[in-house]
Each structure stands twice: as structure tokens, then as C-alpha cells.
Amino acid sequence: MCDSCGCVNPEEQITYKIPEGKSENPVGHVHESNSNLTGGHSHSHSHDNHSRTIQIEQDVLSKNDQIAQVNRKYFDRHSILALNLVSSPGSGKTTILEKTISSLKDLPVAVVEGDQQTLRDAERIKETGAPVIQVNTGTGCHLDAGMVHTAVEKLSLDKKSLLFIENVGNLVCPALFDLGEAHKVVIISVTEGDDKPQKYPTMFQAADICLINKIDLLPYVNFDIDRCKEYARQVNSGLTFFELSATSAQGFDIWLKWLQQRMDKLST
Amino acid sequence: MHEMSIAMNIVELASAAAHDEGAQTINSIELDIGLLSGVMVESLEFCFEAASRSTPAQGAKLSINTIPGQGKCMACDIEFPVKTFTDQCPQCQRFLLNISQGKDLRIRAITIAD
Numbered sequence: 001m002c003d004s005c006g007c008v009n010p011e012e013q014i015t016y017k018i019p020e021g022k023s024e025n026p027v028g029h030v031h032e033s034n035s036n037l038t039g040g041h042s043h044s045h046s047h048d049n050h051s052r053t054i055q056i057e058q059d060v061l062s063k064n065d066q067i068a069q070v071n072r073k074y075f076d077r078h079s080i081l082a083l084n085l086v087s088s089p090g091s092g093k094t095t096i097l098e099k100t101i102s103s104l105k106d107l108p109v110a111v112v113e114g115d116q117q118t119l120r121d122a123e124r125i126k127e128t129g130a131p132v133i134q135v136n137t138g139t140g141c142h143l144d145a146g147m148v149h150t151a152v153e154k155l156s157l158d159k160k161s162l163l164f165i166e167n168v169g170n171l172v173c174p175a176l177f178d179l180g181e182a183h184k185v186v187i188i189s190v191t192e193g194d195d196k197p198q199k200y201p202t203m204f205q206a207a208d209i210c211l212i213n214k215i216d217l218l219p220y221v222n223f224d225i226d227r228c229k230e231y232a233r234q235v236n237s238g239l240t241f242f243e244l245s246a247t248s249a250q251g252f253d254i255w256l257k258w259l260q261q262r263m264d265k266l267s268t
Numbered sequence: 269m270h271e272m273s274i275a276m277n278i279v280e281l282a283s284a285a286a287h288d289e290g291a292q293t294i295n296s297i298e299l300d301i302g303l304l305s306g307v308m309v310e311s312l313e314f315c316f317e318a319a320s321r322s323t324p325a326q327g328a329k330l331s332i333n334t335i336p337g338q339g340k341c342m343a344c345d346i347e348f349p350v351k352t353f354t355d356q357c358p359q360c361q362r363f364l365l366n367i368s369q370g371k372d373l374r375i376r377a378i379t380i381a382d
Binding site for chain 2: 050051052053054055056057058059060061062063064140141142144172173175176177198201202204205233234235236237
């Protein structure tokens with residue numbers, strides 16, 4: 001059954017590919033068990049003539065959330081800072097990653113790339129020298145915790161490293177799926193409408209970090225940064241903002257400094 | 269359309285519970301869906317039909333309890349009903365909302381045929 005129309009088995013559609021060419025790290029394994037993830041249900045039930053009711057009382061996304069917790073524990077134990085990057089298509093997620101990785105030369109960085117199709121983003125990341133794996137979701141509109149679990153098993157992650165998970169470009173669906181990340185980072189670019197936080201509140205509610213990208217284009221577009229931040233704060237008063245441009249590097253030092261500080265806080 | 273994933277999870281949980289009880293057919297599934305959960309009920313019902321095909325949940329009736337939103341103002345500490353994430357505190361008019369209810373997405377129970 002596919003994620004959009006119910007046509008075939010989604011497991012057959014999801015692929016994990018490491019782009020060919022020079023590999024900085026050999027493919028390794030994360031020894032983490034995700035067995036016993038499905039919970040049971042209670043057996044209290046009422047009877048009538050032909051049917052009975054079984055109480056289940058389980059969150060619909062409990063399986064995803066349990067795998068996300070396994071991922072989170074793994075990241076914690078290995079001092080890996082995992083960031084889940086979410087945005088509309090075209091906000092500049094991959095360009096931000098390229099710039100971030102090439103600027104953080106002393107820090108081990110790895111990337112899980114999520115897209116419906118193609119290896120393009122993974123190939124771009126590979127050029128930076130960072131270990132990367134591409135998850136193609138087929139028709140699926142978001143990454144889930146199980147996909148990240150499998151992807152991380154296939155990547156070789158150094159202890160005390162930074163893991164970027166670039167979600168499928170979609171400002172709606174990825175909001176509901178915990179991947180085990182430390183921070184959900186929502187990215188908006190100034191070529192979009194500054195009212196996006198109000199139009200897509202679920203995502204801005206779920207995130208705790210907000211990057212406003214392409215600020216070098218501000219003179220050419222009708223985008224009011226203060227208004228955008230105000231709209232976003234109305235949805236989520238706890239958001240932390242970074243205003244930057246991945247192409248001109250404007251504001252990038254503050255973002256890099258925050259990442260470095262966050263990494264320094266991780267236990268060894 | 270994340271409702272398809274949600275529907276598939278519902279079918280999986282319900283079918284596993286039915287299987288544990290030795291039942292072949294699920295008559296109905298009771299769900300709690302919060303108004304702030306990010307799930308559209310119409311879309312979920314549509315997806316459920318596709319997701320449940322050839323499973324014990326095929327043809328099952330979805331019985332949905334809509335859970336209203338509830339929030340607390342972080343400034344005044346008062347609780348009030350919430351319809352959207354951008355609702356203002358009725359007392360101080362600020363947007364310092366802490367959601368306490370309405371993100372629910374839960375499978376409560378299934379009714380199986382004996």
C-alpha cells in the first residue's frame with residue numbers, strides 16, 4: 001500500500017542509496033534493536049450478542065514514536081546532535097547544508113537526505129565530503145522514524161557528530177512525525193510569503209528553531225521579516241530565529257556559532 | 269497527504285488487536301481526534317477505505333470522537349478553549365499559548381465480530 005493512494009506495498013517503494021564515488025567513511029552499522037516495538041493492548045472487553053469491544057487506548061503514531069525514542073537514545077548515547085530540517089520545496093535546505101558543512105570543517109557532519117525521487121541532493125552533499133545517504137520515499141510525503149533508523153544503520157556516524165536529516169520538502173505532513181531529533185528546524189525563504197507561519201501553523205508549532213533564508217534577496221521581494229517573525233511567534237512563542245543567506249553567507253556566523261555551542265553541550 | 273500514513277497505522281493497530289482476539293472482522297474502530305492534531309477527518313476517512321482494503325478492517329465503521337482544543341496562557345495562567353494555534357488569551361490578548369488538549373490522535377477501541 002503506498003503512502004498516497006494505497007496502490008502497492010510502501011516498503012518496496014522506499015529506497016536507501018549512498019551515492020557512488022569517493023567515500024569518506026566506510027558503510028558501518030548502528031547496533032540498535034527496534035524489536036518489541038509494537039505494544040500490546042488491554043483485554044478488558046464488553047460483550048453483546050454478536051460482537052465485542054476491545055479497548056486499545058494507543059496513540060495512532062505510537063509505533064513511529066517508539067522507534068523515534070530508540071533513535072533519540074542512540075543519538076544521546078553517541079553524543080550525536082540530530083536536526084530535522086523541514087520546509088516547503090525550494091527554501092534552500094540543501095544549499096544551507098552545503099554551506100554549513102563546508103564551514104564546519106573541524107566537526108564531523110553526516111546527512112540523511114529525504115526526497116520522493118532522485119539522488120541529486122545526496123550527490124550535492126557528497127561533494128562536500130560528508131557521509132550521506134539518500135532516502136527516496138517513492139510517493140511518500142514525509143520521512144518517518146523507521147526510515148531514519150534504517151538510514152542511520154547504513155551510515156557510519158562518528159561519536160560527537162552532527163546529523164542533519166533533510167526531510168521531504170513539504171510544510172504539512174512532516175510536522176506529525178517525530179524522527180528522534182533534538183531540534184525540528186523549520187526553514188522559510190524570503191521569496192515565499194511572510195504569512196506562511198499562519199498558513200501552515202502545525203509545522204511552526206512543532207518546530208523550535210526557525211531559519212529565514214535568502215535574506216540577500218530582501219531588497220527585491222515584498223517580504224517583511226518582522227511581520228513574518230511576529231506571525232510565527234503568534235503560533236509558537238518559543239521559536240528561536242536565525243536570519244541568513246546560504247549564498248551570500250550573511251548571518252551565517254550566528255547560525256554556525258549556535259551549532260557549535262549546541263555541540264559543545266553534548267556529553268562526551 | 270499524511271492521512272494515508274495515519275490510516276495505515278490505524279489499520280495495522282486494529283488488525284493486530286483483532287488477530288490477538290482471534291477475530292477475522294472488525295465492525296468498528298473508535299478514534300479520538302483532536303481539532304489541533306493536524307489531521308483532516310474527511311481525508312482520513314477517504315484514506316481509511318483504501319488502507320483497509322483486504323484487511324480485517326475492511327468495511328469497518330470509523331467512530332470518531334472530536335477532542336476540542338484547550339490551552340493555558342503562559343502569562344496569566346488561565347485555561348481557555350482553543351480553536352487554532354493563533355488564538356489569543358481572552359484576558360491579556362497575548363499569544364503565549366500552551367496547548368494542553370486537542371493534539372490527540374488515539375485509537376480507543378475496536379468492535380470485532382465473534
